[in-house]
Every structure is written in structure tokens, then in C-alpha cells.
Amino acid sequence: MLNGHTPANWTLTVFPHWQQLFTSIDQVFSLLKSPAENLQENSRGTVVLIQHQGHQFIAKRSKRQERHVWAQITSLYRKGEGTRTLHNMAKLYELGLPVPEPVLILEKIRYGCVVASWSMYCYAEGDACTCADAPQIAAMLKQMHQHGWVHRDPHVKNFLKNAECLAIIDCARARPWRSRRAQMYDVVLLNNCCPGSLVYYGITEADWWYRLAKTQNNLLQFWRRAKRAVNPWRYQNRRETPE
Numbered sequence: 001m002l003n004g005h006t007p008a009n010w011t012l013t014v015f016p017h018w019q020q021l022f023t024s025i026d027q028v029f030s031l032l033k034s035p036a037e038n039l040q041e042n043s044r045g046t047v048v049l050i051q052h053q054g055h056q057f058i059a060k061r062s063k064r065q066e067r068h069v070w071a072q073i074t075s076l077y078r079k080g081e082g083t084r085t086l087h088n089m090a091k092l093y094e095l096g097l098p099v100p101e102p103v104l105i106l107e108k109i110r111y112g113c114v115v116a117s118w119s120m121y122c123y124a125e126g127d128a129c130t131c132a133d134a135p136q137i138a139a140m141l142k143q144m145h146q147h148g149w150v151h152r153d154p155h156v157k158n159f160l161k162n163a164e165c166l167a168i169i170d171c172a173r174a175r176p177w178r179s180r181r182a183q184m185y186d187v188v189l190l191n192n193c194c195p196g197s198l199v200y201y202g203i204t205e206a207d208w209w210y211r212l213a214k215t216q217n218n219l220l221q222f223w224r225r226a227k228r229a230v231n232p233w234r235y236q237n238r239r240e241t242p243e
């Protein structure tokens with residue numbers, strides 16, 4: 001995941017509350033090389049548990065940032081995935097929404113582009129949500145919308161449930177946006193994941209903005225199916241390529 005003893009072209013951004021705990025890139029490299037536990041490994045990234053001075057943290061590596069040239073080029077103006085994720089998290093945290101506290105961003109820069117990206121935030125106890133938690137997730141989306149934010153990827157596994165509350169653990173695609181259509185697109189995505197969820201949000205399929213967002217999503221799904229039909233080998237190869 002991280003090679004070499006001397007990090008070159010890496011930048012470290014530590015949020016104010018944690019600056020005394022994380023003081024150098026070398027220190028962070030050392031922690032990432034020897035995590036307490038590897039929690040997840042897939043085509044999108046790596047998730048590990050870090051233990052340091054009595055605290056527990058979640059660190060995420062973005063493989064997409066490393067492998068997709070377009071993601072690297074667009075980082076010239078939209079930053080790397082780790083930066084976007086934690087800046088979103090910090091803004092939502094300041095609004096009082098239930099997100100883990102952001103800790104640090106570690107990114108490698110080459111010719112001004114982000115070519116590797118890690119983010120770290122405080123560990124939160126709980127289990128990944130299921131469709132049984134759709135009513136609470138819908139309520140969480142409504143709360144985000146009231147604060148002028150949309151999630152843009154409200155899959156149930158992007159939320160964590162513990163005995164006390166629901167937490168948002170993946171907000172990489174979130175953005176401040178008061179568009180009613182964008183808000184309804186959130187509801188469409190949640191309803192696609194867990195059918196019937198729009199009722200928990202407090203709307204019906206007759207809602208004009210919901211219908212518009214649903215039409216947009218249907219067109220997007222049609223376009224994706226068409227691309228797979230034209231070039232099935234490309235998408236099959238993606239699924240079968242080992243990590």
C-alpha cells in the first residue's frame with residue numbers, strides 16, 4: 001500500500017484537534033503500514049483500523065484515485081478523494097450532523113495531480129445499516145436536506161447504526177445543494193436500494209420533483225446498460241480482475 005522509507009511528494013493535512021497526536025508524514029506512514037486490522041478490501045479501496053495512543057481511527061485508501069487517470073486530472077480543480085471526503089465530513093460535523101470527527105488527509109501529488117489519497121477519521125461503534133433501518137436513513141436525509149446538503153450516494157451501507165443513533169460514514173459525494181430535484185434524487189437512490197423508502201421521507205410517487213429525479217435515474221440506468229451491451233468484455237473484465 002505504501003512503499004519506501006522516505007515519503008516523496010506526499011502532503012499531510014491534520015485537523016486542528018489532532019495536530020499534537022499526528023506530527024509527521026513518517027509517523028502516519030508507520031501507522032498505515034501496520035494497522036490493527038484490515039477491515040475491507042475491494043476494487044474501490046482499502047479500509048483499515050488504526051490504534052494510536054489510546055484512540056481508534058478508520059483510515060481509507062482510494063484505489064480509484066490511484067488507478068483512474070481522469071480522477072487524477074480532475075483533482076487539479078476538485079482535489080483528491082480523501083480531501084473531498086474529509087472536507088465534507090468536517091462541514092457536516094460543524095453543522096452538528098452525526099458524522100465521525102475528521103482527523104487527517106494524506107495525499108501524493110505528481111505534476112499538481114493527486115495520484116494517491118488516504119483519509120482518516122475517528123472510529124465509530126456500530127453495524128452497517130440494512131433496509132430495516134430505512135426509516136431512520138430517510139429521516140437523516142431529510143435532516144441533511146434541511147441543512148442545505150445532499151448525500152448523492154445514500155446506500156444503506158454508507159450509514160452506521162449503534163444503540164444511540166445513526167451515523168453517516170461515507171459522504172465523499174455529498175455537497176451543499178438546496179435543489180429540490182437533487183434532494184429527490186437522494187430519495188430515488190434510497191428507494192432503489194430499499195423499495196418503499198420514499199414513504200418514510202414523507203412523499204409519494206406522485207411528487208413532481210420525485211418523478212423528475214426518477215426519470216433522470218432511469219435514463220442513467222438505460223445508458224449504463226447500453227454501454228455494457230456495446231462492450232460487455234470491458235465490464236466483465238472489471239468484475240473478474242483480482243485485486
